Amino acid sequence: MRIVLSFSIAKMTYLQPHRRPYQQFARFGAVIVGVIVLACVVIIIFAPHLFSAVFTSMARPFWRMEFSAMSGSLKSPERLLAENEELRNRLTDLELSSETIDFVLAENQELKTLLGRGNDVQTSTSSEYMAPIVDGVLAAVLKRPPVSPYDEIIIDVGRDYTISTSSLIYAVGNVLIGRVVDVLGTTSKVRLFSSPGERYEVLIGTSNTPATAIGRGGGQYEAQVSREAGVRESDFVTNPSVSQRPFAQVTAVLSDPTQPFETVIFAPMVNIYQLKWVIVR
């Protein structure tokens, strides 16, 4: 009996497989993962919009729901009625203010005409700058920084509207903030001008000091200017190659007495973290 038992133990030890099952399983798993990665790489190379279109159409209902919740569409009827009433009152106030603005604009135009300046040059005080938005496509902002590390926003219009990858994006107040970089079926990706590494030639301040603005992400830009330039906080920044309208405002001037240059930090005149609607042109 003892002999048989020891024999069976010896046999069991001897018959143990050389390659353990989990090693085979590991190899199988690694092959599966490799195949998935390879397939994805091939698809991304040959059909770059496929994944974006599929996953965006899957995520869009969730984003729309989140947007509706954030914009108050899911509030109670009483609350919506109260808000409606309040907005009507504000609209009346603003209409009164608007009449004053119209008067000032007309006066401005008259003075420009007297001085020999028509509408041939767009400036921040021209009538076009103050005019209400009549062209372009209104788009809801579905996703905005900082959830996306790519410093971009996702809007709810795509190929279903006449927009392209060269379309510019304006925030409320006609402030230029970015451009469309990818157009999908019902959504588009917009890269903000403040994306890290983006460079623009800009003019800063009342003296129109030329500088190279470098995007820092999160709606912030920085530029180096000479200390003698006299740039101050709240000065306007323009980008003549894109638009004559001011698209940013100086928020800080960092000065080091040992350096001949100072660093100017500026940001768009709208808070990109609170964007809800934009205009695509």
Next chain:
Amino acid sequence: MQNNFGLRIVLDILIFSAVIHGWWFIAVPLALSGAWKYAYFCEFIIAGIIYDSLFGLVPGNGVAGYAGIILSIVLLLLVAILKRVLRR
């Protein structure tokens, strides 16, 4: 085994929810814990692909547009190596 599978499904749903909202800072720890607990947690790579499809893969972004995919593969490999070393 049944519980493990159910937990994995719950973890996948949480990761997917975080990814479609762009909350990578939630998705990454969840995916790391999944990679630590389960063998071949390929959902990590799939989450990276979905994230880049939604927010990255923008022409002109270069390799930076593939940050999600690259990061998920690297982290999954690191966790696999770490597990192998620590559980030897």
